[in-house]
Amino acid sequence: MSEFLPIEYPIQIPYQLRVYFTKGVFDTANPIFRDLACSRESGNRHKTLFYIDEAVGEANPGLVEQIETYFKHHENDLLLKGIHLLPGGESIKNEPDIVDRIYADIENSRICRHSYIAAIGGGALLDTVGFAAATAHRGIRHFRFPTTTLGQADAGVGVKNGVNFHQKKNFVGTFSPPFAVINDLRFLGTLPEVHMRNGYIEAIKVALIRDSGFFKWIELQVDALNRFDESVLEELVYRCAKHHVAYIATSGDPFEMGSVRPLDFGHWAAHKLEQLSDFKLSHGEAVAIGIAIDTLYSEEMGYLDSTSAQRILNLLQQLKFEIYSDFLEKKNGGRIPSILEGLEEFREHLGGLLTITLLKRIGSRFEVHEVNTDVVLKAIKRLKTL
Ligand SMILES: NC(=O)c1ccc[n+]([C@@H]2O[C@H](COP(=O)([O-])OP(=O)(O)OC[C@H]3O[C@@H](n4cnc5c(N)ncnc54)[C@H](O)[C@@H]3O)[C@@H](O)[C@H]2O)c1
Ligand SMILES: [Zn+2]
Structure with a gap:
């Protein structure tokens, strides 16, 4: 028997699960993203790295430019560190190289734990990018922009992420509440x-x-x-x-x-x-x-x-x-x-x-x-x- 008593403390971490609904989130006059990004620390430019589901990019040809314009408009508060397109759909969760690629982008863009990783796409892309964000540097703040009905109503608004392994669904993943979820209802207009x-x-x-x-x-x-x-x-x-x-x-x-x-x-x-x-x-x-x-x-x-x-x-x-x-x-x-x-x-x-x-x-x-x-x-x- 040890003479030392066990050391035990409760750890409580308050999370805020917040889901915003809007239309046209990257219209320059729409303050939701800027305000949320600046809600923790003011006075510096908040680095953000974007991932967009290719199908969403194709269905919204002006999206990349719109995000660039949004960041330029809010350049005192926001700093764009890159916009990458990734294939959407379940296959992204079966492809381990994609998570590696996101880690490399995070490293190359000098994204830190106070920066943001934003994912725009279906539930599968959100699960993959969310997993990379939650594990790189032990957790980077993550914005989700679900673009499917299932994503906006369910997959994108929860606290989980994950990818498949050996054909098993969501075998690798974490519980990690997003910094915020923004449901832009306009994205639903192009869904098959x-x-x-x-x-x-x-x-x-x-x-x-x-x-x-x-x-x-x-x-x-x-x-x-x-x-x-x-x-x-x-x-x-x-x-x-x-x-x-x-x-x-x-x-x-x-x-x-x-x-x-x-x-x-x-x-x-x-x-x-x-x-x-x-x-x-x-x-x-x-x-x-x-x-x-x-x-x-x-x-x-x-x-x-x-x-x-x-x-x-x-x-x-x-x-x-x-x-x-x-x-x-x-x-x-x-x-x-x-x-x-x-x-x-x-x-x-x-x-x-x-x-x-x-x-x-x-x-x-x-x-x-x-x-x-x-x-x-x-x-x-x-x-x-x-
Ligand atoms: N993390 C969770 O809590 C949770 C919960 C439920 C489901 N999920 C996961 O979510 C995934 C399913 O998500 P989903 O139903 O969004 O499907 P999905 O991500 O496979 O997307 C469906 C298809 O639509 C395309 N797409 C997405 N948005 C579009 C748009 N606005 N216009 C045109 N095309 C678009 C995608 O590229 C893809 O080909 C599954 O992998 C499931 O396991 C996760
Ligand atoms: Zn489901």
């Missing part, structure tokens, strides 16, 4: 249809676990959403983002130390499906199928009534989501469909205890720690016939 819908699915997910009124609102807006009505789309993004941020900030477990992950409802199967499809299925498309599986599983197990289950499947289909994919039947040599491996992989990702969120009503969730795989397969079989 499939990515436009991807944000809808995370809104349905969060409505199912937290807010039956929001679910009902989405049901009422099906036609408008299928037309991509701008104001309805923006309201959906705003309400969905608010739910995500509120949950992260108030759940008591922002860095997911425990095993309960309600925001990952429908995601155990989705993550595996994305991998089984070699990422041909987008995250949103995979989550739609994952939600369909866990909805029918909840019904089969007697947790959720059939009318509610039907309402959920109807809504997914009315919003033109596939609720079945042949990848669900893919086998890896054995007799059992590989999708079931997603349960064990989800457990590993969470930590010790498998914890799956299910529904007892629309807007109300609960957690289970065991899953009957025969019933999962039955649910999948039913989806094939719908």
Whole structure:
């Protein structure tokens, strides 16, 4: 026994998770970015290094010049250290060289812990740049500008980043709240249809676990959403983002130390499906199928009534989501469909205890720690016939 008592102190680090909504963030008259960048220290020029998703750059040909003009206009406060274009989409998270390249840019541009790294793009680019920013110099302040519905409503407004490793989603990453998130709703105007819908699915997910009124609102807006009505789309993004941020900030477990992950409802199967499809299925498309599986599983197990289950499947289909994919039947040599491996992989990702969120009503969730795989397969079989 040592004569020395253990040394123990609590460490508390206050974070502010802040998400701003605007249109035209780099119009010179728009003060949001400048004001935020100067909010910590005044009196020096705040170095910023930008990364832009190539698809966003192509869809917004004047963007680079606009950022340059913005920085020139605010040159007493801001100093642009470079604008780099990177390929967007899931492949960026599978490419370790990209993180190395960002580290090299950080070094060459003399970016320090009081500088900023800004990322403009889809969730995949934000996850990658966010990971590099969080790990270089043990953490550089990071601005996120999500440009997809899914990014603005979910992926971009949280506290996580990460890249894939050996085909495993988000195997390498950190919990690291961004300095700020700026949702410029104008970016959504150039999104391809499939990515436009991807944000809808995370809104349905969060409505199912937290807010039956929001679910009902989405049901009422099906036609408008299928037309991509701008104001309805923006309201959906705003309400969905608010739910995500509120949950992260108030759940008591922002860095997911425990095993309960309600925001990952429908995601155990989705993550595996994305991998089984070699990422041909987008995250949103995979989550739609994952939600369909866990909805029918909840019904089969007697947790959720059939009318509610039907309402959920109807809504997914009315919003033109596939609720079945042949990848669900893919086998890896054995007799059992590989999708079931997603349960064990989800457990590993969470930590010790498998914890799956299910529904007892629309807007109300609960957690289970065991899953009957025969019933999962039955649910999948039913989806094939719908
Ligand atoms: N960190 C988190 O908390 C978190 C949460 C959920 C999801 N995610 C991750 O987010 C990723 C999915 O993000 P996503 O749905 O934004 O997809 P994405 O990043 O793959 O982008 C979709 C496609 O649209 C393009 N694009 C982006 N914005 C555009 C625009 N405004 N106009 C035209 N094209 C545009 C991209 O280049 C890409 O090809 C997944 O990797 C997922 O794992 C992360
Ligand atoms: Zn998701």
